Amino acid sequence: MLMKIEVVRRRAKSLYTRSRIPGVSWSVNQYVGCSFACPYCYAKSVVREFRGKEWGSWVIAKINAPELARKHVKGKVVMSTVSDPYQPVEAGLKLTRSTLRFMDKRNELAILAKSPLVTRDIDLLKLFRSIEVGLTLNSFEGRDKSILEPRTPVMKARINALQRLHEEGIRTYAFVSPIIPGVTDVSRIVEETKGFVDYYFFEVLNLRKAGNEFRETLRSEFPESYSVLTREELFRAFLSELRDEVRSLGIKTEGIETHFRSWGFVRV
Numbered sequence: 001m002l003m004k005i006e007v008v009r010r011r012a013k014s015l016y017t018r019s020r021i022p023g024v025s026w027s028v029n030q031y032v033g034c035s036f037a038c039p040y041c042y043a044k045s046v047v048r049e050f051r052g053k054e055w056g057s058w059v060i061a062k063i064n065a066p067e068l069a070r071k072h073v074k075g076k077v078v079m080s081t082v083s084d085p086y087q088p089v090e091a092g093l094k095l096t097r098s099t100l101r102f103m104d105k106r107n108e109l110a111i112l113a114k115s116p117l118v119t120r121d122i123d124l125l126k127l128f129r130s131i132e133v134g135l136t137l138n139s140f141e142g143r144d145k146s147i148l149e150p151r152t153p154v155m156k157a158r159i160n161a162l163q164r165l166h167e168e169g170i171r172t173y174a175f176v177s178p179i180i181p182g183v184t185d186v187s188r189i190v191e192e193t194k195g196f197v198d199y200y201f202f203e204v205l206n207l208r209k210a211g212n213e214f215r216e217t218l219r220s221e222f223p224e225s226y227s228v229l230t231r232e233e234l235f236r237a238f239l240s241e242l243r244d245e246v247r248s249l250g251i252k253t254e255g256i257e258t259h260f261r262s263w264g265f266v267r268v
Contacts, residue, residue, distance in 0.1 A: 005035045006058040007089055015068035015099075016077070024110075025075025030065035030099045031083035031090075033058050036114060036151050039217060040178055040210040043082040056151070059089055066098040076108045086115035088151075100124040112136065112175055114152045116161035122168050132171040134201070135162050137193070138178060139185040147221055148183075159192055166196035173198055178205035180218075181228040181238050190249045199257035202246065204239070205229065206263035215266070235265035 019027045032047060037056020050058050062068075079085050085096040100121055103109070108130040111118065118133060125131050135158040140148050166172050174197045176189055190200065207215055207229045219226040228234045239262055251258055 004057075005089060007093075008058065008060045009063045010060055011064045012062040012068060015062065015065050016071055016073055019078065019081070021078065021081070023076060024078050026073050026077040027081040028069070028077055028079045028099070029082050030062050030069075030085065030095050031080065031087065032060040032062075034083045035059055035087050035089060036084055036149070038149050038152065040148065040205065040214045042206060042209040044211055045209050047082050059083070059087070061089070061093060061095055063095070065095060066102040069099045069103040072104040072106055076110060079109065079111045084113055084115065085111060086113040086117040090115075091117060097121050097124065103128075105129060110134070114149075114158065116153055116157045116164075119161050119164050122165065122170070125165075125170055126168065132173060132198070133162075133165050134173040134175045135159070136175045136177055137189045138176065138180075139188055140183070144183055147217065148180075155189075162193060163196045166198075171198050172196065173201060175201045175203065177201070177203035178210075179203060179242065180205050180222065181225045183222060183225055186242065186245055187249060190246070190251060194249075194251060194254065194256060197256065199259065200246075200251060201259045201261070202242070203260075204242070204262040207266045208263065230266050230268045232265050232267075 015028055015030070016026045019025060032049065034041065034043065035056050041055065044055050049060065090096050101124055105127045106129055109128050110132045112134045114136045125133065137155055137158055139155055141155070162172050162174065174189065174193050176184070176186060178184070179186060179202060186202070207218070228238050246258060
């Protein structure tokens, strides 16, 4: 049974927020909250509104985002950091599309999403002087997906979206995240995408930011993964093996950039 999503429409004072992410100057979130409701989502620890309500059961829509988007800003702008710009409510509200339409096309924009709905806006994306679009890929299928990402589009649909964006001349990247030991098939993701991806960003699960509830889920459902992420010697060995695995795939020899982010193990 699908959960009913509470959509709260609000007017915001501003849209561009200074970012602390390395290499990123601004973040843009026309939505706050995300109905994809991924249980490991780091935004749960950042967004304080609606505390006490189930994550994914509500979404705030900044209805005046398009008019606020007109501002010209210097530096990289990322859409989005506390939501998915192409979550299900976007299909009807089209708030992301309107925001892109009015955004200053001189802005250096990077979009990250989990939905092939992003391809709907290719006509607008092409208008930007500097644009890149990433799709989050993690190979979750079957039981794994039902636990870790039950409401998101399947990986094949996301891969197809990346290929379509590439064919339309848009710079693309694969955000391989969260990498969970023994669950995320990094090699498979690379093999299925390296023909149409400009760079890869590999991110190991941040178990601390994922929260206590998800930590318990991981411990009960994926005990071996939990052990790797909570024992320093196992975690260090996993990181070394992961880097070796990526090197063995020949990404760099084909001129494709790679970036890594690891948050460290969690002491329990």
